[in-house]
Amino acid sequence: MTEPRTPLVEMRNIRKAFGGVHAVEDVSINLYPGEVVALLGHNGAGKSTLMKMLAGAYPIDSGEVLINGDSAQIRTPVDAQRCGIESIYQTLALADNLDAVANLFLGRELLTRWNTLDDHRMDADARKVFHRLNKNFKNVRTPVRRLSGGQRQVVAISRAIYFNAKILIMDEPTAALGPEETAMVGNLVRQLKAEGVGIFLITHDMPDVFGLSDRLSVMKNGKLVGTYRTTDVAEDEVLGMIIAGKQPEGKAQTHTL
């Protein structure tokens, strides 16, 4: 037996309330390097809130987050970025009037040694990372509001790749995309996984769940219903967890790879 690897992320007994609403109640979840964990549940289940706490967008009411086995104090998005955590949301958080290059470096611009913007290097580096994701992506100097959903998603994912995400949160990344663009995002997930990136994938898409994830965690009304190896459960059992909060009979939960 090999020693169990240290998880990239461990979220332990996490709670978050908004006024009287218990958005996340005592949820524990983890993620290993090169692993995709699908996070499932109806709208309002608490998925985004849980991930926003990991991304430093919301403070945690109680509980603990460990990154590579060490307790981490993630209070702001910058804290999360320092831990190698990057997020991609369905409502792509891009600045519509800026072009793809400017969006890639937004808030993290490269500077020359004279502390001026290093436009030359930003342009060259951006083209490299965009083309790695999509060879046909040429209009990198057009305001992103004029780009397709797939091209916008390339920009969002490039932000994660360029800044060396070790932990990627994808919150419904294909919800606004067509079939071809959805397939592209799937390929990217596989590529990042092969590079050892750990990915939390929030999705409602069952083909994505079964095609991409290693484990799945289901939430309902702020609580964790269960975490299972994806190959251990059938689609109707997953739907039973999502809809009725019912754990599948005779199936063991798993918190390791």
Ligand SMILES: Nc1ncnc2c1ncn2[C@@H]1O[C@H](COP(=O)(O)OP(=O)(O)O)[C@@H](O)[C@H]1O
């Ligand atoms: N910023 C907020 N302020 C108040 N309530 C919120 C906020 N964000 C989420 N909630 C509430 O928390 C619960 C969980 O929401 P959310 O995490 O968005 O669920 P999901 O992503 O699973 O659809 C819902 O009841 C939602 O209305």
Ligand SMILES: [Mg+2]
């Ligand atoms: Mg959500």
